[in-house]
Amino acid sequence: MGRYVLRRLLQLVPVFIGTTFLMYWLVWSLPGDPFAGKCGERPCPDSYITAMRDKFNLDDPLLVQYGKYMVGLLQGDFGVNYKDQSVGTLIGNAYPNTIKLALMALAIEAVIGLVAGVLTGLRGRSYLDNLVLVSTLFLISIPVFVTGFVLQIALGFQLGWIKPVVSSGAPWEQLIVPGFVLGSLSMAYVTRLTRTSIAENKRADYVRTAVAKGQPQRRVVAVHMLRNSAIPVITFLGTDVGALMGGAIVTEGIFDIKGIGNLVYRAIGAQEAVTVTGIVTLLVLVYLLANLIVDLLYAVLDPRIRYD
Amino acid sequence: MRRTRWLVGVVVPLSLALAVSGCGSSDEGGGGGGAGGAAEDTGDPNGAISTFGTEPENPLVPGNTNETGGGAIINALFTGLTTYDPVTSESKMSNAESIETKDSKTFTIKLKKGWKFHDGTEVKAKNFVDAWNWTAYSPNGAQTGSFFANIQGYEDVHTEDPDGTDGPQKAPEPTSKTMSGLKIIDDYTFEATTAEPFSVFPLTVGYSAFMPLPDAFFKDQKAFEANPIGNGPFKFVSRVPNQNVKLTRFDEYQGQDKPHFKDLTFTFFEGLEAAYAAVASNELDFLHTVPPSGIAGGKYKTDFPDRNGSQPYQGNQTLAFPLYDPKYKNADLRKAISMAINREEITQKIFEGTRTPADGWVNPAVPGYVKGQCGEFCTYNPTKAKEYLAKSGYTGGIEITSNTDGGHKEWITATCNSIKNAIGLECTFVPVQKFSEIRQKANARQMTQIYRAGWLADYPSIENWLNPLLRTGGSSNDGEYSNKEVDAKLAQADAATSIEEANKLYQEAERLVAQDMPTIPLWNQTSQFVWSDRVDKVRLTGLRELDLSSVIVKK
Numbered sequence A: 001m002g003r004y005v006l007r008r009l010l011q012l013v014p015v016f017i018g019t020t021f022l023m024y025w026l027v028w029s030l031p032g033d034p035f036a037g038k039c040g041e042r043p044c045p046d047s048y049i050t051a052m053r054d055k056f057n058l059d060d061p062l063l064v065q066y067g068k069y070m071v072g073l074l075q076g077d078f079g080v081n082y083k084d085q086s087v088g089t090l091i092g093n094a095y096p097n098t099i100k101l102a103l104m105a106l107a108i109e110a111v112i113g114l115v116a117g118v119l120t121g122l123r124g125r126s127y128l129d130n131l132v133l134v135s136t137l138f139l140i141s142i143p144v145f146v147t148g149f150v151l152q153i154a155l156g157f158q159l160g161w162i163k164p165v166v167s168s169g170a171p172w173e174q175l176i177v178p179g180f181v182l183g184s185l186s187m188a189y190v191t192r193l194t195r196t197s198i199a200e201n202k203r204a205d206y207v208r209t210a211v212a213k214g215q216p217q218r219r220v221v222a223v224h225m226l227r228n229s230a231i232p233v234i235t236f237l238g239t240d241v242g243a244l245m246g247g248a249i250v251t252e253g254i255f256d257i258k259g260i261g262n263l264v265y266r267a268i269g270a271q272e273a274v275t276v277t278g279i280v281t282l283l284v285l286v287y288l289l290a291n292l293i294v295d296l297l298y299a300v301l302d303p304r305i306r307y308d
Numbered sequence B: 001m002r003r004t005r006w007l008v009g010v011v012v013p014l015s016l017a018l019a020v021s022g023c024g025s026s027d028e029g030g031g032g033g034g035a036g037g038a039a040e041d042t043g044d045p046n047g048a049i050s051t052f053g054t055e056p057e058n059p060l061v062p063g064n065t066n067e068t069g070g071g072a073i074i075n076a077l078f079t080g081l082t083t084y085d086p087v088t089s090e091s092k093m094s095n096a097e098s099i100e101t102k103d104s105k106t107f108t109i110k111l112k113k114g115w116k117f118h119d120g121t122e123v124k125a126k127n128f129v130d131a132w133n134w135t136a137y138s139p140n141g142a143q144t145g146s147f148f149a150n151i152q153g154y155e156d157v158h159t160e161d162p163d164g165t166d167g168p169q170k171a172p173e174p175t176s177k178t179m180s181g182l183k184i185i186d187d188y189t190f191e192a193t194t195a196e197p198f199s200v201f202p203l204t205v206g207y208s209a210f211m212p213l214p215d216a217f218f219k220d221q222k223a224f225e226a227n228p229i230g231n232g233p234f235k236f237v238s239r240v241p242n243q244n245v246k247l248t249r250f251d252e253y254q255g256q257d258k259p260h261f262k263d264l265t266f267t268f269f270e271g272l273e274a275a276y277a278a279v280a281s282n283e284l285d286f287l288h289t290v291p292p293s294g295i296a297g298g299k300y301k302t303d304f305p306d307r308n309g310s311q312p313y314q315g316n317q318t319l320a321f322p323l324y325d326p327k328y329k330n331a332d333l334r335k336a337i338s339m340a341i342n343r344e345e346i347t348q349k350i351f352e353g354t355r356t357p358a359d360g361w362v363n364p365a366v367p368g369y370v371k372g373q374c375g376e377f378c379t380y381n382p383t384k385a386k387e388y389l390a391k392s393g394y395t396g397g398i399e400i401t402s403n404t405d406g407g408h409k410e411w412i413t414a415t416c417n418s419i420k421n422a423i424g425l426e427c428t429f430v431p432v433q434k435f436s437e438i439r440q441k442a443n444a445r446q447m448t449q450i451y452r453a454g455w456l457a458d459y460p461s462i463e464n465w466l467n468p469l470l471r472t473g474g475s476s477n478d479g480e481y482s483n484k485e486v487d488a489k490l491a492q493a494d495a496a497t498s499i500e501e502a503n504k505l506y507q508e509a510e511r512l513v514a515q516d517m518p519t520i521p522l523w524n525q526t527s528q529f530v531w532s533d534r535v536d537k538v539r540l541t542g543l544r545e546l547d548l549s550s551v552i553v554k555k
Helices: A002-028 A046-055 A062-074 A087-122 A127-141 A144-158 A172-201 A205-212 A217-245 A249-255 A260-269 A273-301 B002-011 B014-036 B068-077 B125-136 B215-219 B221-226 B272-280 B292-303 B331-339 B343-349 B382-392 B409-423 B435-443 B484-494 B499-514
Strands: B048-053 B082-084 B091-093 B096-101 B106-111 B182-186 B189-193 B234-240 B244-249 B263-268 B308-320 B355-357 B398-403 B427-432 B450-456 B519-531
Touching (some): A087 A127, A087 A260, A087 A273, A144 A249, A172 A217, A249 B272, A260 A273, B068 B263, B106 B125, B125 B215, B292 B519, B331 B382, B343 B355, B435 B450
Parallel strands (some): B048 B263, B398 B427
Antiparallel strands (some): B096 B106, B182 B189, B244 B263
């Protein structure tokens, strides 16, 4: 197990170098001069453009630029963006909000999704089952920005139950609705995955054995059935954590959450290779770590899986 | 918030709730009575206001700020020699006691005594002269360096890169660090001499490029950028990147436009929609641009009854021609296209009346504007347009290009259809993803299509709409328009001895431009703004900023 984890962690190193370089190169090759549009409708003075290009080493060859960037990054310095703000500070300000929103969305989709999935999986073809099927179909078919705006207008403006926009610092209670919006699609998937898995395992031999042994219904479902049905769900949730941690441009935009999604979106528009690379590197690491944790969880859930 | 509201709803006894709401309404009545009474209602002197802002593109140094986001903050932190009246846009003396000239070439500028920077040092003549020299000096790379191009000795401090920014050569080191046209007479007097006579110079000095800088800036620029020190009505408190900039009232401020409240926060949002929602819930006090979803069907008027406004500001929209491309050389073609555009219908149908059809190259909100300068060439007339098109002998189609990151697709398509229907010229819209791509092409003079352009006044004067845009070699004359007669008229206007006389000559120059139609004026902009119910006496200035001198926080 230990060797397996070590091997996986070592794999992170080439991935890290590869992604940073790819990102840097991609942003670098975007068309347009990042400073051409900075002076409104008038052309920026040449002296301004020259000074900025010097400052950000843009006249160096790509590899030299990338090298200078990596030297800074390895010392923990994310560099500054074209507005002369420290990228480290920007990420430091934005990432806690994104993590909070992601955890909220994850909690909502996991709890509601699993409960609804187990209930419907146990009593297939009932009224409840149909209701859940129809409502998950509904959630899957409407885009996130519709859910977002509808809930913002209905709950925020008309009923006045929530603040239409999240105040700075993103307090937990204000993230419930945005979290629901963000997690709604995955919630529907979790429900359906759980339902299918449970429905399949209901007829498995080990369940019949457990029931025959006279174990209480609750124990049969929670320990024997759920644990074995959880693997596809956990796989899905694991990749979803990675995706959620990458920020949510639409949800963040609607509820004005100062998260990582819009930060990277704006940086791409402004061709700030430094900001984009810094954030994406971080996201890649988070994604890979989330996947590692999921892989380790398999072994916990199913003792038959071994890693050495 | 959801939870607390629930708790309030359940726990607070009904009687208390009634008392609270009763208190609110009586307060409102009191406020209304106060406004009608003798004493002027100045609101809560310790109140706080948050206004919509956008992240400054550069560190907060006046000479290096040339965009609206940073500009609004700079204007609160700094006050120039003059300021512009928020309603009429007339220029008024502010930090200057007087600006005098006999020949429109040498200007003697006297400062008022007793003005202070936020760090307590006095504002002296050298603070202006040093700041102007710093901004103009090209190795400093300040964005607004070109605003000093009229001053004598500018070419000694500002050198151009001989082969453009992409070429291998570097700009030569300037021979001097100071402009010979700026002379300090004493602590409170200095002299500015322009290379050529420039009658409207006193009108330009209210722009942020001309703000003074304290000695602290020249000692340690990094420290200054982290904690800017100005001489304006507000002083700097803090800045959180991507979130907000906080300012507070500077009590020793000497200007006439003292604010009636204490704390000012520029809050940055993820988008206009979110900011609009924030004003509706009183999280934000002022938003200067209602998003399209609020404009549609006049929704903002029902969302914010009595708390909305609509006002023209000094910006316009034009179609520009790359005149260096032989395809567009014929003035008759340009006139034909202009007369084929139904401005009235497009402004009503696409913009719901939030744009007004343009009748000249100068915006109506600008002092010096006169009506109908473009005359019949800016009036929809399909028959005449066809005549002109026939006269030009142009065959083939035209293409109009624009960036699509600012929502221009709808009106360009409508304009194209109008041209197609009126004169049968095949017209297609060529979208380009980013504004910077268009800019780069225009700067490099590589445009081959008609393109969208616009202008937002730097300072309120007719001159700002002509010299930079339509004079040979003007700083924003991207189409390379050149007409000797126009140049001569503009030079004559620059040399006029009074602003009235100058304006008359500028207007004549504008009429000459109409014969060439180098750009097609389309429409002028208006801004729709909304505010929260916490504030009152809200006005929008001609530069589309909240008027900080009139707004009050309700008690």
